[in-house]
Amino acid sequence: MWLKYIVLTAGLLLLAFVARAPEEKWSAGALSFYEPLTYPDWRPGDFGHSQDEADIILSKRFIPRVFIAPGGLAPIDFYADYLPHCVVRDQRAGGDIVDTSPTRKYLKSIERKYGLYLDYQGPENFASEPVVYARVYHESAPLVRGSDVRDVKFTFIKYNFVFLRSGLPTRLPFYKKALAWMAGDLEKWHELDIHGAVIVALININGKLTPTALMLGQHNNFRTYLFARDIPLPEDGRPKVSFALRSNEPYPAPEGYQPAERRAVGNPADFSYVVDGKGWYLSAGVDLVFGPASGAREIEPVIRHLPDRDPLYVSWISLGDRLKIFGVFNSFYRAGPPGMDLFTWPELKEYNKTMMFWFVDDGDEKAARLFSRYLAGFGREELKPILEYNGRHFSEEFFKLYPEAL
Numbered sequence: 001m002w003l004k005y006i007v008l009t010a011g012l013l014l015l016a017f018v019a020r021a022p023e024e025k026w027s028a029g030a031l032s033f034y035e036p037l038t039y040p041d042w043r044p045g046d047f048g049h050s051q052d053e054a055d056i057i058l059s060k061r062f063i064p065r066v067f068i069a070p071g072g073l074a075p076i077d078f079y080a081d082y083l084p085h086c087v088v089r090d091q092r093a094g095g096d097i098v099d100t101s102p103t104r105k106y107l108k109s110i111e112r113k114y115g116l117y118l119d120y121q122g123p124e125n126f127a128s129e130p131v132v133y134a135r136v137y138h139e140s141a142p143l144v145r146g147s148d149v150r151d152v153k154f155t156f157i158k159y160n161f162v163f164l165r166s167g168l169p170t171r172l173p174f175y176k177k178a179l180a181w182m183a184g185d186l187e188k189w190h191e192l193d194i195h196g197a198v199i200v201a202l203i204n205i206n207g208k209l210t211p212t213a214l215m216l217g218q219h220n221n222f223r224t225y226l227f228a229r230d231i232p233l234p235e236d237g238r239p240k241v242s243f244a245l246r247s248n249e250p251y252p253a254p255e256g257y258q259p260a261e262r263r264a265v266g267n268p269a270d271f272s273y274v275v276d277g278k279g280w281y282l283s284a285g286v287d288l289v290f291g292p293a294s295g296a297r298e299i300e301p302v303i304r305h306l307p308d309r310d311p312l313y314v315s316w317i318s319l320g321d322r323l324k325i326f327g328v329f330n331s332f333y334r335a336g337p338p339g340m341d342l343f344t345w346p347e348l349k350e351y352n353k354t355m356m357f358w359f360v361d362d363g364d365e366k367a368a369r370l371f372s373r374y375l376a377g378f379g380r381e382e383l384k385p386i387l388e389y390n391g392r393h394f395s396e397e398f399f400k401l402y403p404e405a406l
Contacts (some may be wrong), residue, residue, distance in 0.1 A: 024092065026114050026316070029379060034338070036346035038314045044109040048309025055136035056305055059157050061231065062200050062211065063132065063303060065238050066161075067253050067296035068243035069288070074299055075161035077131040078312050079104055082162065082192070085122025091115045091322060091330075104311070111311045117318035117336060120191055124164070132301040133160045133312070133340070141352035141370030143395040143405075152398075152405045155209060156351040159198040160299070160340050166193035168244035170262045178284070183325045184334060187246060192320030192336050194312070195343050196250050197222075198241050201355055203405050212402060214239050215355055217343065218249040218287075220268045222358035224394070225252060228401055242296055244287035254291040262287045266333065272372040275360055279372075315339035347383050356391035367393075 026034070051059075068074055076082060088099040092115040099106065100116070110116050135158050141153040167187040168180055172371045180186055197217035202209045211233065214225045227233040231252045234240065240253035247264065254260035263274045266283035290296035306312060312319070320336020348354050360367045370389055374382040399405070 011222055018136050020263070024114070030316075033346065034316045034342060037342045037349055038316070038339075039309070042112060045105075047108065047306040050232065050307045051136060051305050056134075057283070058155070058209070059134035059136055059159075060306070062093075062157055062237050063134070063301070064159060064198050064200070064241045065234075065253075066130075066132075066299050066301060067240065067242040067290065067292060068299055069243065069259075069290040070295045071298070072243060073165070073248060074126075074130045074164050074246055075163055075301060076126055077128055077302075078133075078162045078194070078305070080131075081120075081126050081128055082120060083107065083118075086118040086120050089117055089119050089322075091117060095119075095322075099311045107311045107315070111120060111315040111317055111339070112385055113317065117320070117322050118192075119321040120164070120287070130299045130301040131162065131304055133162070133306060134158065135305070135308070135313075139350055139352045141355070143398060144392050145395060145399050150406070152203060154212075154352055154355075155202045156355075157200045157202070158351070159200075159369060160194060161196050161198070161243070161248075161250075162197070163193040163243075163248045164188045166196075167382055168266075169247050169269075170288040171286030177283075184323060184327075189323075189334060190336065191318060193248050194319065194337050194340050196243065196248055197340070197343065198239070198250050199351060199355075200239060201351075203402065205402065205404065211237055211239065212398070212405075213355055213395050214252070215351070215358065216241070216250045216252070218251070219247070219264055219266050221271050221274070222344075223274075224355050224359040226359075226394075226397055226401060228395060240292070242289050242291055244289045247287055249287055251287065251289045253296070254289055255293065256291065257293050259288050259290045259294045262289055269375045271375060272368040275362060275364055275368040278368070288298060298302055311339060313339045313341045316342070345381065345383060348387075353387060356394045358385045359390050359394040359397075361393075 013214055086102055087097045088102050089095045090098050137156040140148050140153050143152050165188040168189050195217050199215035200211050201213035203212050211227055215222050225231045241250045242253040251262055263277055264285050264287045265273055270281035270283050273279055273281050315338055318336035323334040325331045348357055370386050374385050
């Protein structure tokens with residue numbers, strides 16, 4: 001046990017010391033991530049295009065039923081609740097304040113200015129209605145059927161929820177909990193949480209759009225579930241989703257009178273632990289997820305639609321405080337998030353690829369080995385072998401349920 005304590009201490013210190021020192025411009029590595037996930041022709045007043053009315057109606061039809069853990073935070077309105085209480089700081093000047101009342105228009109003008117970030121200064125509780133931001137995407141997925149590849153048309157509805165903060169998973173071994181407590185705030189590991197996405201994938205069956213898959217953005221990974229295989233197909237088309245206690249990560253709402261425990265990792269390089277539960281990883285923990293029968297409260301979020309180049313979607317700068325490890329060292333792992341569109345590796349930015357890449361069954365030992373081998377760390381990933389294996393598995397299971405899909 002003491003060996004684990006020593007290794008964990010060394011790991012946290014190493015993580016802190018290797019955190020990047022402030023630079024004066026975006027690094028080549030950052031640009032290779034940000035640019036492909038946003039767009040090249042940036043202009044400070046360009047908010048992009050609004051969604052058409054048909055997509056807005058569609059997003060309202062399939063909005064998930066949302067459950068919050070007892071004592072958990074409810075999602076907020078970024079522009080009404082959060083931004084008006086922020087200041088803008090410059091990390092290059094030691095965190096000096098450069099603006100005390102940022103507006104949406106001003107945020108758009110600075111969203112790519114290296115070194116700037118938002119820092120929330122407002123209240124911890126809100127009386128306003130919970131909010132969800134929704135967008136619709138139309139793609140074709142190349143699914144394998146036997147020796148053929150069939151392009152299946154999907155409609156993806158992405159719902160993003162905004163939380164004031166997020167903490168570490170609720171269940172941690174005592175030595176991790178003690179050291180994490182020294183390194184930061186377990187309840188506020190990040191300021192602002194916007195990447196807990198709920199994505200509903202639909203196909204047209206006999207002229208009717210039907211939910212077929214659910215993708216959930218959990219920590220720095222996704223999980224994909226097939227309706228009628230992994231989770232129940234809701235009669236009203238609205239999947240039941242619960243946000244975990246403290247971490248605010250979305251999971252399928254569990255049944256039963258006891259909360260469910262779900263393995264979680266903060267570093268996608270450790271994702272094999274989520275699959276098979278094996279190994280010892282610094283970022284591993286267990287999320288506690290409450291369902292309707294175990295004390296979760298259901299909320300009815302108000303749906304919002306923003307244009308596709310809104311800064312909440314495409315900002316490069318951190319939209320939350322750049323919190324430090326041990327209160328001293330800058331670290332990616334505690335920095336506020338960039339915009340909602342910067343949610344994955346550029347190679348997986350098409351939602352059909354995200355859907356297939358993260359389709360994995362608990363206990364799949366081969367998948368666990370592939371994740372362990374090819375997700376070596378940020379900048380050292382090889383995604384193709386995982387996408388091929390999980391994509392074929394998704395195709396096989398999908399066509400069992402929907403053989404008529406086109």
